[in-house]
Amino acid sequence: MTNDFQLKFSHWQKYLLDFIFPAACVNCGRVGEWLCARCAGNIRGLPPMCFSCQKYSPQAKICPECADKYFFSRLIAPLDYDQPAIARLIKIFKYHFAYGAAPALADLAFANLPENLQKDLGQADFMTAVPLHRRRLKWRGFNQAELLAQEWSTKLNIKYMAGLQRLRHTQPQAQLSGAQRLRSQQDNFLWTGENLIDKVIILVDDVATTGATVNDCARALKIAGAGEVLVMVVAKG
Numbered sequence: 001m002t003n004d005f006q007l008k009f010s011h012w013q014k015y016l017l018d019f020i021f022p023a024a025c026v027n028c029g030r031v032g033e034w035l036c037a038r039c040a041g042n043i044r045g046l047p048p049m050c051f052s053c054q055k056y057s058p059q060a061k062i063c064p065e066c067a068d069k070y071f072f073s074r075l076i077a078p079l080d081y082d083q084p085a086i087a088r089l090i091k092i093f094k095y096h097f098a099y100g101a102a103p104a105l106a107d108l109a110f111a112n113l114p115e116n117l118q119k120d121l122g123q124a125d126f127m128t129a130v131p132l133h134r135r136r137l138k139w140r141g142f143n144q145a146e147l148l149a150q151e152w153s154t155k156l157n158i159k160y161m162a163g164l165q166r167l168r169h170t171q172p173q174a175q176l177s178g179a180q181r182l183r184s185q186q187d188n189f190l191w192t193g194e195n196l197i198d199k200v201i202i203l204v205d206d207v208a209t210t211g212a213t214v215n216d217c218a219r220a221l222k223i224a225g226a227g228e229v230l231v232m233v234v235a236k237g
């Protein structure tokens with residue numbers, strides 16, 4: 001289950017992808033890596049903050065004034081999507097099938113993760129990722145959030161566990177009553193993995209802009225009994 005993506009690319013397909021999209025630095029064009037060491041060194045990390053009001057918070061906690069909007073307690077985003085090199089790297093990763101950019105992005109985010117947060121994340125019980133629509137997974141061949149989660153779970157020495165599923169809404173929204181529509185908007189995900197009671201879970205996605213998707217996922221994890229959900233993304237959009 002956790003290694004689904006490995007089955008999706010055979011050896012020759014990976015070779016072919018590397019051939020079509022050879023790694024080159026998204027910032028300076030130097031061939032060999034998606035972000036060369038020199039350019040990676042020039043990236044500025046984003047200070048930890050409350051995701052909602054952007055008040056500085058060393059633990060990246062959602063502050064008490066913003067807490068009732070979210071089902072997660074912290075959102076950790078070490079990088080800023082507004083930096084062109086970051087945006088380019090993420091776009092290449094997501095839309096050009098460059099699964100090989102996953103370690104570069106994961107490393108870069110990790111290198112800009114403050115030490116106290118690294119320590120806190122290391123205390124969590126396990127890591128899981130925002131799932132893709134089945135159709136999109138088929139088309140893209142990999143779930144970018146899952147690749148990141150697997151990279152980070154190795155670095156933090158935490159187990160990666162799949163189990164979040166997108167629910168399919170077959171009934172067109174227009175046919176639903178107001179209350180049904182509200183419910184259908186909320187229940188977009190379902191946890192189908194092992195017992196979550198009182199577990200501290202790190203939920204991974206690539207970018208958080210409004211936070212709506214990670215919030216929906218966090219809600220599903222809480223409904224399944226999770227004690228606390230921390231969100232980790234590469235960049236804040």
Ligand SMILES: [Zn+2]
Nearest residue numbers: 025028036039
């Ligand atoms: Zn470069």
Ligand SMILES: [Zn+2]
Nearest residue numbers: 050053063066
């Ligand atoms: Zn706040």
